[in-house]
Amino acid sequence: MRARFDTLFGRLFGVLLVAIVLAHLLAFLWFKHYGPLVPLTFQFVSLIIAAWYGAKLLTRPIQRLSDAAERLSENLDSPPLDESGPREARQAAHTFNLMQKRILEQIQQRSRMLGAVSHDLRTPLSRLKLRLEQIDNEKLQGQMRQDLDDMIGMLDSTLTYLHEQRTSEAPQWMDVQALVESLSENAQDQGADVQARGHCAPLQVQPMALRSCINNLLDNALRYAGDALITLEDSREQLVIRVIDHGPGIAADKREAVFEPFFRLEGSRNRNSGGVGLGMTIAREAAERLGGQLSLEETPGGGLTAVIRLPRV
Structure with a gap:
């Protein structure tokens, strides 16, 4: 029984059920002593309050998830979402936190791979530039040197671009x-x-x-x-x-x-x-x-x- 009310549906249904029963019970007592007008008004007010609270209960987890998604879009290192509330909210928060963790792991892995590739590529490129000096054909030497400079420039620009994507600053x-x-x-x-x-x-x-x-x-x-x-x-x-x-x-x-x-x-x-x-x-x-x-x-x-x-x- 307790597990049923651990869901968002169960909590919302429980709030509305209690509000309806309570409104009718109190309305019956008011009707018995003071006439029909007051209980109808009381029922109406009670149901409005129950609807307001139920809507707030329903939208609160969604708003928390929306706020967390906005923070994540601005900063991948933002704190994880609190995994509390109804079962659906806990499941959504857990899935969101797992997604954030995997994104960070993939970015870190990519950064490590790019760092290794950068280091490993620069070494043979530097050796090639030194060996170019042994070529007697000046025209061919110039063309090959330009090709190597282009390759190094592309490597530097690509690493800068990926670093820009990862970098986050405080405004x-x-x-x-x-x-x-x-x-x-x-x-x-x-x-x-x-x-x-x-x-x-x-x-x-x-x-x-x-x-x-x-x-x-x-x-x-x-x-x-x-x-x-x-x-x-x-x-x-x-x-x-x-x-x-x-x-x-x-x-x-x-x-x-x-x-x-x-x-x-x-x-x-x-x-x-x-x-x-x-x-x-x-x-x-x-x-x-x-x-x-x-x-x-x-x-x-x-x-x-x-x-x-x-x-x-």
Whole structure:
């Protein structure tokens, strides 16, 4: 008998059953002494209270599970869900915690494998670069050295991308305007034509994620256009950061595709201008970790404008 009332159905049924019996019993006593009006009102109020409590009892485990899922989406290391309550709630919490544990184990295993692969690949690649010096054909030597540099670059970019996916930061207040001006000055020191305009109030963000997002967009603009303009547009609802260039731009039907890992436009598939196709992917995922959005637009007069929209909460 006790096991039956350990379920969510049993508890809800019990609450409603007790409410109905109690309402009718008390209504009978009131009717006997004071007439028919009061008991009907009492029954109505009792059933409303029972319905409210039953609905609360029914939605509480679902709300706990929803809150835990939201915490998990923001931080994989969030505390496990408390496995208490009715049997269905305990089963759901146990399954959720098991899922979280398996996700963490898979990510840790992947990180260990990538670390081992990175170490094991770098050693023979370094040996190959040394052995290239023994080749007399300078043209062939240059081509092979470029191939090895491309392989090392792809390896580094892939590991950076996977590290960005795993990294979680605590949000903190940051002077975004100072960050943008610093990135602009650093690029100018390296000979790049980068300007920053606009003002904004501090914003609560994950600093590494925001820096990574803007850096990748800036690198993309400098790679294909040679210059960039970063603008800030602040409001009560959101902060809009634009990275503007006047390069070749991207066709409208390709602007979503460039956010896919390892996707590169045909025009960029050369060693001088093309990356490995992860910069835009890293930028969008960083923007989404900040609770924002990243989209691409055409620059008036030609070029590409990357737009980051970060909410103020």
